Amino acid sequence: MSRILACLALFAAMLSVPAAAQDQLPPAPYAYRQLEDPAQEQKAQDLMETLRCLKCQSQSIADSDASMAGDMRNQVRLRIKAGEDPEAIRAWLVERYGDYVSYKPELTALTWPLFAAPLVLLLLALLLLRKRFTRRLPVGEE
Amino acid sequence: MIAETGLALLWFAAALALLQLFASVMTLVGGQSEAEMGGVVRPAAIMQGPLVALSFLMLMWLFIRTDLSVLLVASNSHSAKPFIFKLAGTWGNHEGSMLLWVTVMALSGSFVALVERRLPERTMIATLAAQAFVSLGFYAFLLFSSNPFERLPTPVPEGNGLNPLLQDIGLAFHPPTLYIGYVGLSVAFSFAVGALLTREVGPAFARAMRPWVLGSWIFLTIGITAGSYWAYYELGWGGWWFWDPVENASLMPWLAATALLHSASVLASRDALRTWTIMLGVIAFSMSMVGTFLVRSGILTSVHAFAVDPERGSFILALLAIYIGGALALFGARASTVNEGKQFSLVSREAGLVVNNVALSAILGIVLLGTLYPLLTEAFDTKVSVGPPYFNPVGAFFAIPMIVVMAVGPLLRWRRDSFDRIAKALILPAVLTAAVIVGAVVLAPGIRVLPLLGLALSIGLGIASLLPLLGRNLLRTPLATWGMVVGHFGLAVALFGMASESAFSTEKLVAADIGDTVEVGPWTIELAGIEPVAGPNWTAIEANMIARYEGGDPVSLHPQSRNFTQPPMTTSESALSTRWNGQLYAVVGEEGLDGRWQLRLWWKPFVPLIWIGGLIVALGGALALIGRLLGDMRKAHQVRRIAERREERPMGGAMPEPAE
Numbered sequence: 001m002s003r004i005l006a007c008l009a010l011f012a013a014m015l016s017v018p019a020a021a022q023d024q025l026p027p028a029p030y031a032y033r034q035l036e037d038p039a040q041e042q043k044a045q046d047l048m049e050t051l052r053c054l055k056c057q058s059q060s061i062a063d064s065d066a067s068m069a070g071d072m073r074n075q076v077r078l079r080i081k082a083g084e085d086p087e088a089i090r091a092w093l094v095e096r097y098g099d100y101v102s103y104k105p106e107l108t109a110l111t112w113p114l115f116a117a118p119l120v121l122l123l124l125a126l127l128l129l130r131k132r133f134t135r136r137l138p139v140g141e142e
Numbered sequence: 143m144i145a146e147t148g149l150a151l152l153w154f155a156a157a158l159a160l161l162q163l164f165a166s167v168m169t170l171v172g173g174q175s176e177a178e179m180g181g182v183v184r185p186a187a188i189m190q191g192p193l194v195a196l197s198f199l200m201l202m203w204l205f206i207r208t209d210l211s212v213l214l215v216a217s218n219s220h221s222a223k224p225f226i227f228k229l230a231g232t233w234g235n236h237e238g239s240m241l242l243w244v245t246v247m248a249l250s251g252s253f254v255a256l257v258e259r260r261l262p263e264r265t266m267i268a269t270l271a272a273q274a275f276v277s278l279g280f281y282a283f284l285l286f287s288s289n290p291f292e293r294l295p296t297p298v299p300e301g302n303g304l305n306p307l308l309q310d311i312g313l314a315f316h317p318p319t320l321y322i323g324y325v326g327l328s329v330a331f332s333f334a335v336g337a338l339l340t341r342e343v344g345p346a347f348a349r350a351m352r353p354w355v356l357g358s359w360i361f362l363t364i365g366i367t368a369g370s371y372w373a374y375y376e377l378g379w380g381g382w383w384f385w386d387p388v389e390n391a392s393l394m395p396w397l398a399a400t401a402l403l404h405s406a407s408v409l410a411s412r413d414a415l416r417t418w419t420i421m422l423g424v425i426a427f428s429m430s431m432v433g434t435f436l437v438r439s440g441i442l443t444s445v446h447a448f449a450v451d452p453e454r455g456s457f458i459l460a461l462l463a464i465y466i467g468g469a470l471a472l473f474g475a476r477a478s479t480v481n482e483g484k485q486f487s488l489v490s491r492e493a494g495l496v497v498n499n500v501a502l503s504a505i506l507g508i509v510l511l512g513t514l515y516p517l518l519t520e521a522f523d524t525k526v527s528v529g530p531p532y533f534n535p536v537g538a539f540f541a542i543p544m545i546v547v548m549a550v551g552p553l554l555r556w557r558r559d560s561f562d563r564i565a566k567a568l569i570l571p572a573v574l575t576a577a578v579i580v581g582a583v584v585l586a587p588g589i590r591v592l593p594l595l596g597l598a599l600s601i602g603l604g605i606a607s608l609l610p611l612l613g614r615n616l617l618r619t620p621l622a623t624w625g626m627v628v629g630h631f632g633l634a635v636a637l638f639g640m641a642s643e644s645a646f647s648t649e650k651l652v653a654a655d656i657g658d659t660v661e662v663g664p665w666t667i668e669l670a671g672i673e674p675v676a677g678p679n680w681t682a683i684e685a686n687m688i689a690r691y692e693g694g695d696p697v698s699l700h701p702q703s704r705n706f707t708q709p710p711m712t713t714s715e716s717a718l719s720t721r722w723n724g725q726l727y728a729v730v731g732e733e734g735l736d737g738r739w740q741l742r743l744w745w746k747p748f749v750p751l752i753w754i755g756g757l758i759v760a761l762g763g764a765l766a767l768i769g770r771l772l773g774d775m776r777k778a779h780q781v782r783r784i785a786e787r788r789e790e791r792p793m794g795g796a797m798p799e800p801a802e
Binding site: 032033034045049050052057058059060062063064065098099100101102103104105110111113114117118121122124125128129 | 377378379380381384385386387388496497500501503504507508511512515519522524525526527528529530531532536539540649650651652653712714731740742
């Protein structure tokens with residue numbers, strides 16, 4: 001719930017005069033601006049919420065003030081505007097920054113337990129419930 | 143002298159815990175010959191509470207005086223900090239927060255020893271042995287690797303200050319709330335171990351444990367709700383839950399405590415689910431420990447990881463292994479000697495509670511796996527992230543059936559029932575749920591599946607949760623039943639808020655000149671001015687915005703961008719305007735080169751219901767707790783009356799036991 005610290009600390013370190021923040025250019029046109037087409041903006045927003053801000057702790061690029069997150073938002077919006085598919089943009093970012101950047105784990109040799117877990121838990125649950133209810137005693141008394 | 147006194151008090155308490163453990167173990171293994179040792183156990187436990195509390199007050203005193211010859215104060219406080227944050231700074235750091243943990247633990251130990259007289263004395267001694275064993279680990283951790291009273295060789299002229307994000311009134315009370323919850327679960331754990339050791343797993347044990355589980359569950363609920371609201375307004379991007387490992391660390395004990403609470407109820411009133419309740423007691427405390435480990439070990443770098451110190455991490459990991467491993471081993475050895483208790487049929491209230499328990503445990507498993515998995519893959523040199531795209535759908539997969547059962551279960555009778563009996567009552571919630579689904583799909587095409595289901599189920603659950611009150615005399619309905627109804631209703635309210643927030647929020651990011659107006663949802667917002675302001679230890683840029691809801695009366699909003707100097711950091715102070723049907727959320731960012739200001743605005747329909755719902759859930763817990771405690775007191779009074787009468791007329795013969 002508190003991942004902004006890292007970004008802010010970095011920020012503060014970069015701006016040695018924190019009060020004079022005006023010397024900062026908006027890092028990129030679409031970092032703090034939405035796309036004109038609401039459908040496209042929605043697509044971009046959905047994608048950005050599942051991309052990690054690499055300089056922060058557990059924060060998506062959609063929730064971060066870090067300049068790198070701003071750059072990435074700009075990239076995402078530009079590419080969506082150019083008509084690229086969100087999953088293609090994700091793949092491009094994963095290629096550049098590694099799996100770490102995406103909050104949506106892909107099914108690989110290393111991550112399959114994540115996807116098996118719900119099924120295993122479901123089976124366990126059903127087994128447990130079955131055991132519980134098949135050991136029925138005769139009606140009436142315990 | 144203050145620091146040394148505090149440290150001495152702590153050592154004294156630790157010695158008493160050792161005595162408590164020794165005496166209780168001797169009593170348990172020594173049989174008759176060592177019986178008099180048992181007399182020491184309770185006093186030793188009772189003494190620790192005041193001693194540690196005094197020690198904690200010493201640390202508070204050091205922080206209030208800003209005694210810069212003490213390492214902890216120098217590195218976490220500052221003389222120019224407002225008084226309330228000097229006070230809260232006591233626990234806004236690793237050592238202080240661990241001392242707070244131990245304080246709460248010792249006080250609850252005292253309380254248990256002082257008050258709890260219903261259990262067989264042997265079980266009680268075993269419980270206090272477990273309590274002493276757990277306490278000793280934490281005393282050792284505090285004294286050997288996190289001494290809060292350490293002095294500096296030479297005092298420093300000024301302290302380092304407290305992280306500005308923590309300088310917030312909500313955060314000042316967030317850790318104590320969660321800690322009370324965590325520690326309450328340690329007491330429940332001690333009861334479970336005590337009952338296992340003496341093979342006394344029955345309704346009496348469940349009744350003794352239940353207030354502790356309820357109490358800690360109430361605090362965890364409030365702590366999570368408050369933490370979520372803090373993240374929402376303080377981080378400045380309008381998000382309220384991030385599946386951050388630290389959030390998960392508080393959610394996992396809550397899930398386990400929720401399951402434990404329900405299964406303890408079954409054990410207390412129906413003498414069923416014995417092993418399951420013990421198991422959950424062990425899991426619930428394990429989750430508090432895992433939470434503490436994740437947060438305190440420095441494995442996660444965040445505002446919470448005050449100390450990135452591998453030694454401390456290994457210490458907590460060792461404690462974790464000893465307690466959880468020990469408890470599981472004991473459980474494995476003894477579980478077969480505890481029988482499951484009474485049976486029940488597939489359609490019964492017990493069955494509903496079993497489904498709830500299984501679903502909660504599955505969600506707990508998912509959250510645990512998703513939180514730890516990135517740490518595991520790092521061992522293979524691959525960093526992966528597990529976030530909302532994983533937790534939301536997989537969690538919902540188990541949560542949705544649970545919500546359905548939650549709507550139906552409370553209407554069922556204990557032991558055996560039939561759907562035919564309750565079918566009529568369920569028509570209204572079922573029809574409304576279907577109506578909401580159809581209505582939302584027609585009115586808001588493109589709504590996603592999870593928010594849609596959330597909206598529909600929240601309406602159905604909201605109505606169904608009130609049905610148990612139908613046909614009852616409301617004044618004579620037991621408080622505990624009220625608690626259940628209110629708690630379930632609160633969850634429906636929170637669910638409605640969550641679904642509405644994710645389905646209907648609108649966002650606007652703009653660069654605005656002074657005098658510009660911006661529209662977001664039904665609001666029109668004018669940026670009327672920007673001016674600098676100063677606080678006790680910060681300076682800020684403050685925007686003056688005039689907002690109108692559908693052209694109505696103006697509301698003024700003053701979001702700030704604050705700069706702290708001790709330590710240097712910028713935070714966004716959002717400005718909120720709350721209406722009955724939602725919240726307007728405004729943030730001011732930086733000034734661009736063209737002189738325009740970055741504004742971030744959101745209209746979030748019904749978002750406050752998330753936290754209002756959370757508080758209603760906690761209120762339900764409080765009603766149930768009060769109801770149970772009053773019931774216990776009445777019963778104790780009856781028992782005393784009967785005993786007195788027996789003394790007056792020692793005629794022998796069977797005296798009726800008080801009714802349950």
